[in-house]
Amino acid sequence: MAQRVSINISRRNGASGDAESCPLCKQLLSAAELRENFHVCPNCGHHFRVGARERVAMLADSGTWEEIAASLRSADPLEFFDLRPYPDRIEEAEYDTGLGEAMIAGTCCIHKMDVVLVAMDFSFMGGSMGSVVGEKFWRAADTAIQNRFPLVAVCASGGARMQEGILSLLQMAKTTCAVELMSRVPVPFVSILTHPTTGGVLASFATLADVIISEPGAMLCFSGPRVIEQTIKERLPDDFGLAESNLSHGQIDMIVPRSQLKDKLVQVLGMLEGGVACALEPLWEEEEGRPGRGGPLAGALGRIKALANSSWRSLKG
Numbered sequence: 001m002a003q004r005v006s007i008n009i010s011r012r013n014g015a016s017g018d019a020e021s022c023p024l025c026k027q028l029l030s031a032a033e034l035r036e037n038f039h040v041c042p043n044c045g046h047h048f049r050v051g052a053r054e055r056v057a058m059l060a061d062s063g064t065w066e067e068i069a070a071s072l073r074s075a076d077p078l079e080f081f082d083l084r085p086y087p088d089r090i091e092e093a094e095y096d097t098g099l100g101e102a103m104i105a106g107t108c109c110i111h112k113m114d115v116v117l118v119a120m121d122f123s124f125m126g127g128s129m130g131s132v133v134g135e136k137f138w139r140a141a142d143t144a145i146q147n148r149f150p151l152v153a154v155c156a157s158g159g160a161r162m163q164e165g166i167l168s169l170l171q172m173a174k175t176t177c178a179v180e181l182m183s184r185v186p187v188p189f190v191s192i193l194t195h196p197t198t199g200g201v202l203a204s205f206a207t208l209a210d211v212i213i214s215e216p217g218a219m220l221c222f223s224g225p226r227v228i229e230q231t232i233k234e235r236l237p238d239d240f241g242l243a244e245s246n247l248s249h250g251q252i253d254m255i256v257p258r259s260q261l262k263d264k265l266v267q268v269l270g271m272l273e274g275g276v277a278c279a280l281e282p283l284w285e286e287e288e289g290r291p292g293r294g295g296p297l298a299g300a301l302g303r304i305k306a307l308a309n310s311s312w313r314s315l316k317g
């Protein structure tokens, strides 16, 4: 008989509201206090979750954000129904968050440097990656390639969106292909992993970046420790899946507190851009027979893209 794994979901408040108590040190913090401190507890340094729009406001220079693919909305190709129809859940998430999907994408300046920025929002259906998140990432990567801008992705996700079944799993392949195409130009790709980044997002574009930055204390793992412990019947280390553990195992490049994130990002992008400027100067002639954009790999990428494109729709038709 199949074993059952129980999952306890405790709801935590997001970054909005009048006052919140810190889940670590229990100190009561006003909304203004949190806002001034980048939504980080001034007492213990706990990083509260931040929504996608706030994240853009923290990183982008004022007045430079221009959203792309804002009108994309998920279709319901599987006519998925659990306790409620999938379209109802989407509608509720839109109402609660004011977002159209779990990711926003756009162009902006960060300390006067042109970048393409995508930010995920855990409050929108657990930051799950369905067809629209995959498509938005694809378009962001395409914009980065066309303009030779670096791409920065702020990740926060519970994984693939179960309501889209195999179509959401396909987004792992699609976003991976987008990263591959960026690396061929090349344009730099930096990912910022925030609490929590798990499942199919962690296992695809989030951890394929040239530089992987994480916020302190973020849970970064494919499956949560509670589920793994119940499955293998073994106790895991206390720091399992945490950013600090990932850093010590070489899975990420650096941990940066949120207050220093923008400055550190600019530093990293500056170094990568310098590297790209060198790489654009051809140092040797292209080898004959090397798979290029017209080769069999590109054909395969095209077919995967066409298949993965089948389940989103644009509001503009």
Ligand SMILES: [Zn+2]
Binding pocket: 022, 023, 024, 025, 026, 027, 041, 042, 043, 044, 045, 046
């Ligand atoms: Zn605290």
